[in-house]
Amino acid sequence: MKHSFINSAKTxxxxxxxxxxxxACSNSTSSEEEHSDPEGFRLKMNGETVVEQLPxxxxxxxxxxxxxxxxxxxxxxxxxxxxxxxxxxxxxxSLGAVFEDEGIAEFEQHEEDGxxxxxxxxxxxxxxxxxLQLMHNGxxxxxTQAIHVHVEAAxxx
Numbered sequence: 001m002k003h004s005f006i007n008s009a010k011t012x013x014x015x016x017x018x019x020x021x022x023x024a025c026s027n028s029t030s031s032e033e034e035h036s037d038p039e040g041f042r043l044k045m046n047g048e049t050v051v052e053q054l055p056x057x058x059x060x061x062x063x064x065x066x067x068x069x070x071x072x073x074x075x076x077x078x079x080x081x082x083x084x085x086x087x088x089x090x091x092x093x094s095l096g097a098v099f100e101d102e103g104i105a106e107f108e109q110h111e112e113d114g115x116x117x118x119x120x121x122x123x124x125x126x127x128x129x130x131x132l133q134l135m136h137n138g139x140x141x142x143x144t145q146a147i148h149v150h151v152e153a154a155x156x157x
Contacts (some may be wrong), residue, residue: 038084038142039132041081045072053145055081063130065105065122075117076132078142088134089117093102096133104128105149111141122151 039055051061063071076095077085094115097107104126108119120130129146 018062022072025136034080035138036078036080036084037080038078040083041132041144042077042079042085043074043147044077047072050074051147053079055079059145059147062150063105063120064150065120066154067122067124067151070108070119070121073113073117073119074146075114092137093141094135096135097151098131098133099128100146101126101128104151106132120149123150125151125153127151 026140040053042049042053043051043061049061050063051059053059055125065071077087079085084098095109095118097118099107103123104122106121106123107130108121109117110119128149128151130149132144132145133140134142
């Protein structure tokens with residue numbers, strides 16, 4: 001009888017271990033099923049960070065341009081809650097931009113630069129704020145804090 005109880009206990013324990021393993025394997029957390037939610041962002045130009053909003057932090061950096069000047073290519077990297085950079089690769093995601101005051105600067109994207117890269121083209125003297133948006137099927141999943149864009153004529157030497 002004692003031997004039968006031990007065999008039953010071993011069988012039950014083995015069943016529980018196998019069941020637990022199967023459940024754990026079926027709850028895959030692969031990147032194909034999930035995507036990170038942005039908690040911040042980083043704008044890079046020529047490999048250098050020029051504007052940054054860390055998760056839970058304030059924005060640092062701004063753009064200073066002269067009228068008719070265009071920035072070098074700027075690329076956005078979203079930051080997850082650990083501060084790790086990512087860019088969504090699903091086709092339903094895109095980058096949107098809204099200027100507080102129109103006519104001072106323009107957001108320009110070129111197909112050959114990719115979905116997450118853009119230029120800012122200065123049009124007229126003034127100060128405006130740019131908000132970038134992670135667009136998903138026509139609505140914004142994430143808005144950046146306001147990025148200051150100053151357009152001022154060069155001072156004569």
